Amino acid sequence: MVGLEGVKRSVRRLALPGNCTHAVLLYGGGGSGKSTVARFLAQAWLCLSPQNGEACGACPACRSFKKGQNADFISVEPMGRSSLILLRQIVPVETGEPPPHVPITVFLRTPPLSSRHKVVLIEDADRMNPDSANALLKSLEEPSESARFVLTTSSLGQVLPTVRSRCMGIACPYPMARELPDTIDRRALDLADGSLGEAERVSAKPELHQRLWKFAEALPSREPCEALSAADEFKNIADEWAEAYGLAARKAQTEVLAVLARYIIKLHPGRPAWVQAVIEAHRRIQQNAHPLATLDALFAGLLLQP
Numbered sequence: 001m002v003g004l005e006g007v008k009r010s011v012r013r014l015a016l017p018g019n020c021t022h023a024v025l026l027y028g029g030g031g032s033g034k035s036t037v038a039r040f041l042a043q044a045w046l047c048l049s050p051q052n053g054e055a056c057g058a059c060p061a062c063r064s065f066k067k068g069q070n071a072d073f074i075s076v077e078p079m080g081r082s083s084l085i086l087l088r089q090i091v092p093v094e095t096g097e098p099p100p101h102v103p104i105t106v107f108l109r110t111p112p113l114s115s116r117h118k119v120v121l122i123e124d125a126d127r128m129n130p131d132s133a134n135a136l137l138k139s140l141e142e143p144s145e146s147a148r149f150v151l152t153t154s155s156l157g158q159v160l161p162t163v164r165s166r167c168m169g170i171a172c173p174y175p176m177a178r179e180l181p182d183t184i185d186r187r188a189l190d191l192a193d194g195s196l197g198e199a200e201r202v203s204a205k206p207e208l209h210q211r212l213w214k215f216a217e218a219l220p221s222r223e224p225c226e227a228l229s230a231a232d233e234f235k236n237i238a239d240e241w242a243e244a245y246g247l248a249a250r251k252a253q254t255e256v257l258a259v260l261a262r263y264i265i266k267l268h269p270g271r272p273a274w275v276q277a278v279i280e281a282h283r284r285i286q287q288n289a290h291p292l293a294t295l296d297a298l299f300a301g302l303l304l305q306p
Contacts, residue, residue, distance in 0.1 A: 012053025015044035023149040028172030046115040061115035072115035125151040126158035216263035227300040257282040
């Protein structure tokens with residue numbers, strides 16, 4: 001966790017025996033390391049013999065966690081085309097579909113089998129819909145003695161205020177450049193806007209990111225009649241992105257839109273309306289709008305603006 005030493009110190013204190021904090025919300029931008037910190041804390045809470053707030057790495061709980069087989073740990077994340085955390089992931093709901101995991105409330109009914117605590121990790125907590133967020137509240141308000149929760153988000157303002165108020169918030173800022181290892185490419189770091197995790201992804205697929213950068217750079221010079229061809233080019237980049245990173249098409253489209261917004265800010269700071277339009281398209285696709293129609297409309301709108 002390079003550059004996150006302050007966060008790591010805070011998390012160590014939470015894992016010490018006798019600490020009564022039962023729910024933590026880690027927040028920061030994409031690639032800030034919050035997911036790494038979340039798993040660090042989850043393992044420390046599971047560990048049977050933590051040492052100075054860190055998991056020992058050798059006990060049965062740690063070994064099974066590393067293998068992805070710890071029965072006292074579940075990881076909850078957005079699912080389906082809507083990319084939401086659904087009510088049936090929190091409480092039992094009769095839908096006729098098999099749940100992706102045991103609902104949280106069912107998981108927490110029993111004490112730990114082989115760990116110090118039962119730990120629930122909720123990734124992208126801002127993607128809980130109102131029903132699922134409200135269902136989670138009871139577990140956060142009245143946790144069992146052994147229950148622990150780790151939540152992460154890149155959009156703190158979109159997490160239900162009542163959920164935020166029941167968690168200890170810990171910011172995961174981007175590491176400063178001087179704290180980064182020499183192995184990180186400085187051009188990749190610039191494209192990643194200072195995010196170490198994102199810089200590693202850029203370094204792994206530099207041609208793909210450079211292509212998106214050049215696409216963003218050339219946008220102001222394109223004519224309105226080129227809107228559909230611009231949309232098609234963007235879709236091709238998103239398709240390559242999906243293949244390169246092993247993502248579903250909708251997830252890749254939203255990721256590439258987020259990066260495009262960042263590149264427009266850097267390349268064309270005088271076009272805030274463009275940034276807002278891209279963010280709105282990102283939001284609509286996340287909320288299950290038709291992606292191809294949304295992208296066609298986006299680039300038509302961008303190229304029609306003076």
